[in-house]
Amino acid sequence: MSKSSRGKRVRHLGPDWTVQQVAKRSLSGDETEPCSQCGTPVVLREPHHRVDVARDVDLMGRRLRSEHQQLTFCDADCADDWLGR
Numbered sequence: 001m002s003k004s005s006r007g008k009r010v011r012h013l014g015p016d017w018t019v020q021q022v023a024k025r026s027l028s029g030d031e032t033e034p035c036s037q038c039g040t041p042v043v044l045r046e047p048h049h050r051v052d053v054a055r056d057v058d059l060m061g062r063r064l065r066s067e068h069q070q071l072t073f074c075d076a077d078c079a080d081d082w083l084g085r
């Protein structure tokens with residue numbers, strides 16, 4: 001995983017989405033989320049990879065705010081595969 005992912009465009013989400021951060025994290029709680037690449041359920045309490053993406057929301061020709069989204073991946077390989085799509 002290289003830091004050069006930051007700022008990379010994520011065209012499969014939409015034209016304006018870019019990567020903000022790729023990080024290994026573990027969260028509190030008992031929830032699972034499907035890996036965005038392979039669909040395997042990821043236990044959020046256990047270390048896994050998260051990719052933060054954001055886009056500027058443009059309304060009436062003015063940049064109003066950033067919209068953020070966090071995606072869950074089981075490991076660095078899935079995150080890399082997804083980013084390289």
Ligand SMILES: [Zn+2]
Nearest residue numbers: 035038074078
């Ligand atoms: Zn996966």
